[in-house]
Amino acid sequence: MIKRRQFLQASAAAAAVVACPSIVRGRNLNSKLSVAGIGCDGKGWSDIKQMSDHPQTQMAAFCDIDLARTEKVKKLAPDAPVFQDYREMLAKLGDKIDAVTVSTPDHMHAFITLDAMRQGKHVYCQKPLTHNVWEARQVANQTKKSGVITRLGNQIHSHSVYRTGVQVIQSGTIGKVKEVRSWCAATGHGKSGQISVPKNPPALPKSVDWDLWIGVAPMRTYGGHNVYHPWGWRDWQDFGNGALGDFGCHILDPVFTALKIAAPPTQLKADHSGMNDQVWAAQTQVDYVFPGTELTTDETIKISWDDGGLLPSVSGSHIPATVALPKSGSIFIGEKGTMVMPHVGPPQLFPQDQYAADAIETVESVNHYHGWVDGCLSGEQPSDGFDYGALLTESVLLGNIAVRYRTQNLQWDAAAMRFTNNDDANKWLRRDYRTGWNIDEV
Numbered sequence: 001m002i003k004r005r006q007f008l009q010a011s012a013a014a015a016a017v018v019a020c021p022s023i024v025r026g027r028n029l030n031s032k033l034s035v036a037g038i039g040c041d042g043k044g045w046s047d048i049k050q051m052s053d054h055p056q057t058q059m060a061a062f063c064d065i066d067l068a069r070t071e072k073v074k075k076l077a078p079d080a081p082v083f084q085d086y087r088e089m090l091a092k093l094g095d096k097i098d099a100v101t102v103s104t105p106d107h108m109h110a111f112i113t114l115d116a117m118r119q120g121k122h123v124y125c126q127k128p129l130t131h132n133v134w135e136a137r138q139v140a141n142q143t144k145k146s147g148v149i150t151r152l153g154n155q156i157h158s159h160s161v162y163r164t165g166v167q168v169i170q171s172g173t174i175g176k177v178k179e180v181r182s183w184c185a186a187t188g189h190g191k192s193g194q195i196s197v198p199k200n201p202p203a204l205p206k207s208v209d210w211d212l213w214i215g216v217a218p219m220r221t222y223g224g225h226n227v228y229h230p231w232g233w234r235d236w237q238d239f240g241n242g243a244l245g246d247f248g249c250h251i252l253d254p255v256f257t258a259l260k261i262a263a264p265p266t267q268l269k270a271d272h273s274g275m276n277d278q279v280w281a282a283q284t285q286v287d288y289v290f291p292g293t294e295l296t297t298d299e300t301i302k303i304s305w306d307d308g309g310l311l312p313s314v315s316g317s318h319i320p321a322t323v324a325l326p327k328s329g330s331i332f333i334g335e336k337g338t339m340v341m342p343h344v345g346p347p348q349l350f351p352q353d354q355y356a357a358d359a360i361e362t363v364e365s366v367n368h369y370h371g372w373v374d375g376c377l378s379g380e381q382p383s384d385g386f387d388y389g390a391l392l393t394e395s396v397l398l399g400n401i402a403v404r405y406r407t408q409n410l411q412w413d414a415a416a417m418r419f420t421n422n423d424d425a426n427k428w429l430r431r432d433y434r435t436g437w438n439i440d441e442v
């Protein structure tokens with residue numbers, strides 16, 4: 001294994017000379033796309049499995065900070081080398097890798113994605129695209145610079161149910177949209193079973209490189225299985241973004257796509273059920289105001305978010321109070337009717353007696369993962385690349401900043417990337433990066 005300083009030098013040198021993947025947009029159409037998987041268990045396993053099932057891919061390498069969690073993926077390509085540090089992998093394999101999947105916990109998405117794009121790799125990154133708003137902007141900027149093919153890992157975007165819901169709204173079935181109310185059953189903490197740092201954690205498993213897992217975040221001691229890694233990291237402000245961060249990019253995706261939302265909110269206000277400075281609140285509620293579009297009735301549109309089991313009111317919609325709402329989803333209130341878009345289920349229209357059984361034309365699913373591979377091979381950018389992912393992520397993460405200033409109406413100036421009426425809130429747009437893990441401005 002090469003020493004950290006050596007591979008950082010090699011990595012910097014590689015970044016300087018490599019501008020694009022060996023499979024460049026639209027060229028080498030008969031070649032296989034050489035993919036490396038970063039984060040191999042949990043969602044990483046299914047991301048890698050899906051990519052490897054595409055007939056025109058070959059798995060070039062695998063990387064996970066816990067070598068014990070690479071056993072499953074190794075069976076997909078037994079000859080592919082396995083790494084613990086993705087920087088070593090990119091430095092050693094260089095242009096043998098065309099593309100990477102990034103399926104690590106959220107705090108590392110931007111660091112890895114930016115590095116990979118700087119080295120000309122196509123990137124498929126899990127949702128949310130980044131851990132803070134400033135990172136989302138850097139990823140968007142780098143995407144333009146690198147010109148690689150990108151896709152956010154919100155696979156339901158390509159599922160029949162969301163595609164059908166988008167079609168219902170865009171075909172005008174409920175008229176222009178007046179308001180959207182989205183909600184999610186998941187709670188902001190509870191996965192780790194903790195609300196403060198564990199006092200007597202067990203020893204770190206030998207297979208885990210904890211320094212690599214912590215990455216950009218402030219160092220803390222390993223907390224025990226599921227406390228931070230795997231899985232429980234979502235609860236913690238240093239690593240995840242609670243229920244809004246975990247599900248916002250899924251549930252708000254059909255809202256943004258259907259309404260063609262193209263800009264972040266201009267103002268937002270939030271509330272929560274109580275939180276400390278470590279974990280996210282069990283329940284949050286955010287009221288956003290976005291610029292309107294050709295599909296909205298007004299120049300602005302209200303989009304609200306409830307989580308932790310809170311349900312939105314159906315007042316002002318066409319849904320009878322007796323109707324049970326799905327556990328998670330969105331209500332689109334239109335001029336002529338209301339669409340309920342369950343997460344993940346077929347859309348329903350109200351008032352029911354106004355819409356014939358065939359009022360909804362089903363749109364088939366497409367393979368989200370393979371759509372990205374096809375895009376890498378053909379040079380055609382799929383519909384939800386990092387431009388879109390950054391907008392969705394910024395909007396979601398702004399909500400979590402508003403949560404920290406409960407009930408205060410925050411004005412967001414997207415062009416200046418700052419809150420104009422609460423300077424203190426601006427400190428949450430970006431984090432302090434651990435020494436050796438800085439992210440350069442793009």
Ligand SMILES: NC(=O)C1=CN([C@@H]2O[C@H](COP(=O)(O)OP(=O)(O)OC[C@H]3O[C@@H](n4cnc5c(N)ncnc54)[C@H](OP(=O)(O)O)[C@@H]3O)[C@@H](O)[C@H]2O)C=CC1
Nearest residue numbers: 039040041042043064065066103104126127153229230231
């Ligand atoms: N689109 C979807 O439906 C879903 C998306 N996700 C998203 O997928 C991502 C991963 O979540 P999940 O799989 O549940 O998380 P887990 O913590 O279960 O797994 C993450 C994997 O990445 C590894 N890992 C962590 N840090 C690094 C690193 N720096 N380099 C390489 N490997 C690393 C982990 O190793 P170790 O186990 O040792 O920590 C683990 O194998 C998140 O962004 C999450 O939001 C998750 C579930 C579904």
Ligand SMILES: O=C1CO[C@H](CO)[C@@H](O)[C@@H]1O
Nearest residue numbers: 043127186234246247250
């Ligand atoms: O869709 C999903 C299923 O649940 C996971 C855990 O909360 C999420 O991270 C994921 O995005």
